Amino acid sequence: MQRKDSAVEQKNIEQTLVLIKPDALKNSLTGYVLSQLSEFHTGLRFAGAKIVHVSTMLASEHYAEHRGKFFFPSLLDYIQGRLHYPDPSEIWRRRVIAIIYQGPCAIAKVREISGPTDPHVARSKNPGCIRSLGTIELVKDADGKVLGHRMDNLIHASANPADAEREIKLWFRPADIPPAMHPYPTATSEEHFYFKDGRLFTDYTPGRVCVVAPGDLAWKSDLEALKAILGGRESALPVQAVVAKYLINEHMET
Template identity: 65%
Template sequence: MRDDLQQTLVLIKPDALKNSLTGYVLSQFSEFHTGLTFAGTKVVHVTRMLAEEHYAEHRGKVFFPALIEMITGHLHYPGEPDKQRVIAIVYKGPDVIRKVREICGPTNPHVARDEKPGCVRSLGTVVALKDAQGNIVGDRMDNLIHASATPEEAEREIKLWFRPDDIPPAIRAFPTVHSEACFYYKDGRLFENYEPGTVCVLAPGDVAWESDLNTLKAFAEGIPTDSSLQGVVAKYLLNRKVSLSW
């Protein structure tokens, strides 16, 4: 990959939006200061499907439910669906992953304040998680921002949150193909023909990440794959009314 096409995913989380820090965060990543540029950006109503795929490595941990409630906006905007959103950004440029994470600072906001005062996450906080009896069982880090940690993670996360059409063709970092078939989704299952209640994910002529299309074909043909169907489908259902309960 060309050095100037290196990309990473940044999420401005609901806690940052709640505290009106969007402008501040964007200013820290300005092209003038960092040499990085936008490849794609959008406002996302985060579905449970997308949230669980994004944090899949933490599934089963005590703080997993709190992570899902946080990234979907339910913790910071309870009962306000019009405010439950995340700003998703793809940045590109030389050494982009390291540069972005340097600006973000350590994951734990308390550590960030001690070790890197002035970084974005130094403005966050740590919230204790309690069980039904009031005992502290863990914590939730309201650290304002997410940034991919490795090139492999960046590719997975960009493909999870962004469709190819969300990014201009000249600056897409990963291979794309045109679908030659229809794929529909409903209740955790993939269909190749329309059935009542299904939602179209891809139609002939639609542009898809090559890896996504390979995954859909594997599911359609019953071929075992380590890839997640929901990990492919989630982004195609974003900001669509049908996806709000998924």
């Protein structure tokens, strides 16, 4: 029986992405969030963690499903910390904490502790969950007209395995995660890939940033996408979704 239970547990081991957002950081809720998601409470372990100054590229790809919606610009300002730290002298405070949790049923466990996306719903249906401490903010246009609302809900948690894979690969390189905990196939690059102004190149000129070099370990799906884009073929990923992680904390956006 013990061996059977162990096999079932191993089969259900998965990873999920958590983002502790700027509103949680500003309200000193980081310790609270980490304690709620601790191994003692969840049985989950850290697989990766980093403090990120979120670029517009990274934010846009993370919330790609909302691109074109009225609240999209406000959503970017939210995750990039501009709404909670508008003073230019506090640019250094504009950051999120990105964490990968690993363990049996990680996605469902973190979602349960996080609670419903809407803080009002969270308070009524799951009081005591993390998002029950969040708020609802109005979204206005340049003239002050109310367009709708935005949910400042403190934490992001992957919704399902497909989202977890997309998000982990968006925010983390394989080198950010211990090799024994790599959740997805990796491959070693055999060529240079440079990026500038939304385009890929294989040779260096001033201003081009090297995102992957020969010998670098990368997600296999990233290398496939980079090769497809360079070859003019259809890619499963836009170039921004591949390179954003390699540019994390490279420069400060105002």
